Amino acid sequence: MSSSSTSSPTASALLGEARRLTDAILNEWADRLEREVPGRNGAALGYALRGPGKRVRPALLISAYRAVGGHDDAIAGVAAAVEAVHTYSLVHDDLPCMDNDDFRRGRPTTHRQFDVATATRAGFLLVPVAARMLVGGVSALGLDEATLGQMARILFQAGGAEGMVGGQWLDLAAEQRAVELPELTAIHRGKTGALIRAACELGAIAGRARPEALTALAAYGDDIGVAFQIADDVLDCTGTSAQLGKTAGRDEALAKSTYVRLLGIDRAREEALVLARRAVAHLEATGLPPSALGELADYIVTRNS
Numbered sequence: 001m002s003s004s005s006t007s008s009p010t011a012s013a014l015l016g017e018a019r020r021l022t023d024a025i026l027n028e029w030a031d032r033l034e035r036e037v038p039g040r041n042g043a044a045l046g047y048a049l050r051g052p053g054k055r056v057r058p059a060l061l062i063s064a065y066r067a068v069g070g071h072d073d074a075i076a077g078v079a080a081a082v083e084a085v086h087t088y089s090l091v092h093d094d095l096p097c098m099d100n101d102d103f104r105r106g107r108p109t110t111h112r113q114f115d116v117a118t119a120t121r122a123g124f125l126l127v128p129v130a131a132r133m134l135v136g137g138v139s140a141l142g143l144d145e146a147t148l149g150q151m152a153r154i155l156f157q158a159g160g161a162e163g164m165v166g167g168q169w170l171d172l173a174a175e176q177r178a179v180e181l182p183e184l185t186a187i188h189r190g191k192t193g194a195l196i197r198a199a200c201e202l203g204a205i206a207g208r209a210r211p212e213a214l215t216a217l218a219a220y221g222d223d224i225g226v227a228f229q230i231a232d233d234v235l236d237c238t239g240t241s242a243q244l245g246k247t248a249g250r251d252e253a254l255a256k257s258t259y260v261r262l263l264g265i266d267r268a269r270e271e272a273l274v275l276a277r278r279a280v281a282h283l284e285a286t287g288l289p290p291s292a293l294g295e296l297a298d299y300i301v302t303r304n305s
Contacts, residue, residue, distance in 0.1 A: 008291040011059075011299035018059035021076035022083055026050065029080070029129065037125070044114045044122035045129070048087050051105045056228070056300065057082050057199040063292040064203030064217050067283070068210075077137020078151070078206055081130045082199050085159040088126035089195070091119055093168070130155070141206055151202050158198035167191030174257040184257055185226060192232070193225025200224075216286035220293060223279035228300050230272040233258040234265055235304070272301040 030046035037045060058079035065075045094101040094109040095116060102112050111119035134155060138148045157163055167190025174187060200221030204214045237260050259268040276297040283290045 009295060011295040014059045014063060014292055014296060015054055015056070015299070018055040018062055018079065019053075021062070021073060022055055022058040022079045025076055025080035025133065026083060029084075029133065033129065040114055040118045041121055041125065044110055044118045045125060047113055048091050048110050048122055048126065049084065049129075051087065051090075051107070053083070053105055054305075055079075055083065056296070057086055057196060059296055060196065060221070060224070060293070061199040061203040063296060064200045064221075065207040066203075067217070067288050067293060068204050068207035068213050070203070070207030072141055074137065074140035075203070075206055077133060077140050078202055079137075079199075081134035081137060081155060082195065082202065084126050084130035084133055085155060085164075086195060088123045088130070089159070089164055089168075091123040091126070095119060098168075098172070127156075127159070130159075138206075143206065147205060151205055154198050154201050154205070158194040163190050163194030163198070164192075167194065171256070177257070179257045179262070181262060184259065184262060187257070188226055188229040189222065192229040193222060196225035196228060197221030212286050213288055216282045216288055219282040220279045220297075223275045223282070224297050224300060227272045227275035227279065227297070230259045230268050230275070231301050231303060233260045234268050234272070236260075237265060269301075276301045 026049045030049040033045040033049070034042045036042065058076070061079045061082055062075055090104055091110045093099055094104055095111055101109050103109060107113075109119070110122055114122075131152065134152060135148065138151060143151075159165070161169075167187055170187045171191050174183070179187075197218055198221070200217045201214065204217040209217065236258070259271065262268075263271060279297050280290050280294045283293060
């Protein structure tokens, strides 16, 4: 058990804590799956789950949970479930039929480390793994079955055709053509924003948030999810492969529709800042403490990796 600090935490501290809490569960599941699933499939699942990462979504989820009064470190089980869904998306996003990337998070992508068929299977298998993680996390928090059902619907809708998968499909369809800002925003509210919004909602629900607080945290997640994608688009143009842990310049190489392509680097950065400020304003208007989530919003739009 732990409780929130009265001082304002830094983004670095929030992310570090999220990595510590979430990675312990991800590593435990990696070991477990390597024992349960034979051969290359189990090895690929373990490899994917052990991938290093910033753990932004777990940090947002834990911070949302604490913003509504949650204090149990068992929330890490829910955060790990969200990260497992995110990991599945990265494994598939890197495949040759998608972005065809060789590196992710500073190491070979799963299909390069193993092969395309194995990586494809590992991605799909991570979805039921995430469900098992979610059940464990909800149980550890002492939440009831109705709450588990609500949280499962939010997580898997965000990770499926109504969210991440649908957004990815629209993103692929938008390659090689110009799109206007409303269409581009709709793409990324699904592709990137849906899971970020879900992380904020799940944290709120786990903390038994009142309805208006849940609405505010969902709105925060909506805006910060799009801001995250804009920052990614800028970094793809301005960062190096070493900084990003993946191949820089892929958006341009694939002729993707991005905020930089539509607005230019400076205007894209401005748009991200506007969204970050608006995200925090949702919290302030509802009386939620904005310190931790405000720090994360600032990090998301100013990061260099």
